[in-house]
Amino acid sequence: MDNNNEKRDPLTTTEFTTQSTWPPGSDSVYFFSTTHDRDSNILSDFGWNFNPDASKPDEVFPCLDPIAAADDMSDLAGNTSSSPLVLENSSSSSSPAFRSSDLAPVVGSASTNQSASTSSSEDPPERSAGSGGKPPPEIQSKVKKKGPKRIRQQRFAFVTKSEVDHLEDGYRWRKYGQKAVKNSPFPRSYYRCTNTKCTVKKRVERSSEDPTTVITTYEGQHCHHTVAFPRGGVIGHESSFAGHQLAQLSPASQFMYYPTIRPREITSPINLTPTASHQAVVPRHDDDQAAGGSSHFIDPQPTPPLPTDEGLLGDIVPLGMRNR
DNA sequence: CGGATTTGACCCGCGC
DNA sequence: GCGCGGGTCAAATCCG
Numbered sequence: 001m002d003n004n005n006e007k008r009d010p011l012t013t014t015e016f017t018t019q020s021t022w023p024p025g026s027d028s029v030y031f032f033s034t035t036h037d038r039d040s041n042i043l044s045d046f047g048w049n050f051n052p053d054a055s056k057p058d059e060v061f062p063c064l065d066p067i068a069a070a071d072d073m074s075d076l077a078g079n080t081s082s083s084p085l086v087l088e089n090s091s092s093s094s095s096p097a098f099r100s101s102d103l104a105p106v107v108g109s110a111s112t113n114q115s116a117s118t119s120s121s122e123d124p125p126e127r128s129a130g131s132g133g134k135p136p137p138e139i140q141s142k143v144k145k146k147g148p149k150r151i152r153q154q155r156f157a158f159v160t161k162s163e164v165d166h167l168e169d170g171y172r173w174r175k176y177g178q179k180a181v182k183n184s185p186f187p188r189s190y191y192r193c194t195n196t197k198c199t200v201k202k203r204v205e206r207s208s209e210d211p212t213t214v215i216t217t218y219e220g221q222h223c224h225h226t227v228a229f230p231r232g233g234v235i236g237h238e239s240s241f242a243g244h245q246l247a248q249l250s251p252a253s254q255f256m257y258y259p260t261i262r263p264r265e266i267t268s269p270i271n272l273t274p275t276a277s278h279q280a281v282v283p284r285h286d287d288d289q290a291a292g293g294s295s296h297f298i299d300p301q302p303t304p305p306l307p308t309d310e311g312l313l314g315d316i317v318p319l320g321m322r323n324r
Numbered sequence: 325c326g327g328a329t330t331t332g333a334c335c336c337g338c339g340c
Numbered sequence: 341g342c343g344c345g346g347g348t349c350a351a352a353t354c355c356g
Contacts, residue, residue, distance in 0.1 A: 176348070176349075177347070177348055177349080179345085179346065181346095182344090188346085190347070190348075
């Protein structure tokens, strides 16, 4: 708890791949690797679908209640059999960022859940009575009564090297909280999808070890399409260039890439598997540099060819939880 | 003026 | 049982 910082060291660049501090499977958070079609499937399952041709939104973005979503996630875990997804509730380990209590009991154990923290439109407004907020004293006595256990949904995370904390990902987010991270000078920000029916949340924090590294953790599943590039959008001078490049990337890569406005570079998908060599750097459009006239891409993989077929499913691995 | 952000307080789970 | 820390709420404030 207090030494989370040391244990979070792995968050910095290559150390991510070490499992010594973030034991794989200790939490149901996954770092994404980039360049595989299978990833897109998984992304889709999470509601992260950047396929412009998605003609069946309802199928791609089922608006699930947390429980249904959790079930869905467990299905996902089961169906992607070759994926090293490990949906587990580690009761022994937790971290400042990913405490075991955060885990979605997507596989079984709903016992540890609290009331659904995500307040979808279908959630009863009184949902939060029991947590947070500052109800009047007289009300507090009532609201302190525990509601339904909180449902934590499946989460996945990726690491981005970026100067900006909040990367555009095609969705609109509303910030609902910020917390100082122990042993870190950088606060953690909490965002919620602005879509009233969408319960997806995300956390953004900057690694204290490597301030250039932004850790984004998504929780839940979007039940809608991306907002058509909010606030002026990605489709602009930036994407006109990026889009061309994106066309050459697998959907997953597009995911990683497309939504980001100006990542300096994406050290993405961190693979925690010991064998992982996926400390891949996604091609980037160094927009900032572009302004200076030196935009360029970095090849996503040490070896240029982008995977187009099976074989890299292991790219998505459980992000070990960070010990606290 | 409406929506987004900030920020302090509160709740809850976990470890000791 | 207590303290710590993560997560969330919601009033206040900011901003377009």
